[in-house]
Amino acid sequence: MPELPEVETIRRQIRPRLMARRVLEAGSHPSPKFTPARATTGATISGVGRRGKYLLIGLDHQRELVVHLGMTGRIVFRQGSADDSDPHVRAWWQLDGNETMEFIDARRFGRLRVVPTGDYSAIPTLARAGPEPWDSALTPQLFWQSLRSSKRAIKTQLLSQRPVAGVGNIYADEALWLSEINPARRSIGLERAGRLLDAVRTVMAQGIDLGGTTLRDYRNAEGGSGENQHALAAYGRAGLPCLRCGDTLRSKVIDARTTVWCVACQRN
């Protein structure tokens, strides 16, 4: 599932390919999740940014195309026009230079929106997203205060995008494992919050360095796999030994999300 490191990998790849390109024509699957793609016809692309897990593609006339990849969303470039034979093409953009960008998403959990630049009021999760992991304003104190404002499980709070933007199920489990914090805890002190913030930054940076985590579906914009799946310590390792203490990692569902942790070194 594309989280911040996967989306950032894709952003870096597509930015040079999209800058100053013109959308000659665009089309989509009929679902309202994807029809906003059509509104980009005629636009010239002015930038490719990212906020959390959202790609922000700058258009002209003070508009942005906001792309969320969901679970299985992929960006593919191809020469010529869109591939009619691929049933999973949910949106496509015919660019100048005889090239097409496709949004491919088998499970249709992704979605697209065109919004006025910087106005995310129609996308509440984006509008309310917390700071980027490396935002200098994100101090341990601020992070701790954000975590204190909710009584939900720490893991669930990370997934809410509120304390920090871009964390999904994989990197949440990794950060909690690295900082030795129990994912089901409902409150943590300042010292633990600082460790968790450091761990989020560490696992995110490693994820970007390794080009993302490819478990099944994730591919970057060039069709390649990431390498971070080989570096995971917790996610997907239930029943295997903890890389720190050797105890067997456990798995349980917390707020409808599979969670893997070490009972020994992530004790309350």
Add this chain to the structure above:
DNA sequence: CCCAACTCCTGGGCGC
């Protein structure tokens, strides 16, 4: 405002 429950989707894994 917060939170819990429900919803969207379908490829792939598994049991038989």
Add this chain to the structure above:
DNA sequence: TGCGCCCAGGAGTTGG
């Protein structure tokens, strides 16, 4: 080998 069941999962929506 093939059929059919059911899970995974981010975030939007709804209702309390």
